[in-house]
Amino acid sequence: MQPIRFIAALLVLVVTLAAPARAVTLLRDPDIEHGLKMLAEPVLRAAGLSPERVDILVLDAPSLNAFVVDANSIFLHSGLILRMDNPAMLQSVIAHEAAHISNGHLMRRPINLRNARNAAALGTILAGIAGAAAGSGEFAAGAAAGIQGAAMRSFFSHTRAEENAADTSGMRYLHSAGVNLSGAVQVMDLFRGQESLSLTRQDAYARTHPLSRDRFRRVRALAEAQSGEARPDREAEYWFARTKGKLSAFQRSPKWTLTRAGESGFEDVRLMRQAVAYHRLSDLGRALPAIDAAVARRPDDPYLHELRGQILMESRRIKPAVAAYARAANLAPRDALILGAYGRALLADGQVQQAARRLEEARARDGRDIRVLRDLAQAEAQMGNRGMASVLTAERYAMAGRLKDARIHAERASGLLPRGSPGWQRAQDILATADAAEKRRK
Incomplete structure (x- = not known):
């Protein structure tokens, strides 16, 4: 499936439902997403799902929540990850959401979507799906979207029967893994205790996943029924420490991070967290030695080289950043986020054609990174390909829910590109999306 056509289909389905109410950002960081995938892999396999096909993505939201939209993505709020105390807690959340996929609970979502249109403004759910609003936050990923509370709860909520089934299946997956x-x-x-609180005071998870004391007792009984304790999983402990450690290093204050950098017991994680903290303090003299020391301990780790590239790039050390990203891309040639960052560095270094190739590779592998569309449009414009630059800009605006701006650039692309060409067809997708949005609003 072509990622841009997939996104266009999502836009037709979702983007027209309402005006944004509150911005939600999709955090994109290759290290964090890799760590989550490592934690999820045994659970997803136990659920009969392919770890290669299911992405674990993070929304920048302090609330405790997790949800699924389709069979290929599980979304976790950053606040939930930061509240987990051990890998088993985070894996249990992933197992529960995987159960909603495996048990077919998403089949009724189109009905819920129609009901949500009548109940309240759903807003641009594409925010949590595709990403938009370039340069947002330290992870600079982003999909700005408004998600109206009542309508979102209606769309994402599960019945008690579904929750009970997901609890049972999730526990089975955990045991098997x-x-x-x-x-x-x-x-x-x-x-x-969430049920006793007013709706506005409940955590998002409680509002979308019906809770009850009976559910707690059932889960506890299922856990107690299993004979023996699972053996400690040092690898899971490592990836949990690294994922939560990097996320907290970017979201908590540098002082907080430096005080707690070594709490996990993993030396490279301590150094990585220190590097992030010093970088956020604009102290390259300490950030660079810290990340270099982490790289020395794991020289073939592409994600540490990627972080080194980010630190150098954001410190305007462009050529060393290109070298760091090149090393990361050589070690992880299929990671779209790393390829996109490498292309961005090449573009900043004036290597436009090479940048365009890397950015196009990244776009083909993951159409959700808004930064890649922005950078690729810039590269195409510098190479004189104004039509393709307009298509990419139109797609970027469409992913942000800014369909009026998207239409302007799609119409411009339609006039510049040969009729029937792939770029022209992509422009027509955006125009069709904008037309559908306008009709739905009337």
């Missing part, structure tokens, strides 16, 4: 089931009990305990 060798994950300690006490993590699921700890997560349920975290949400106990």
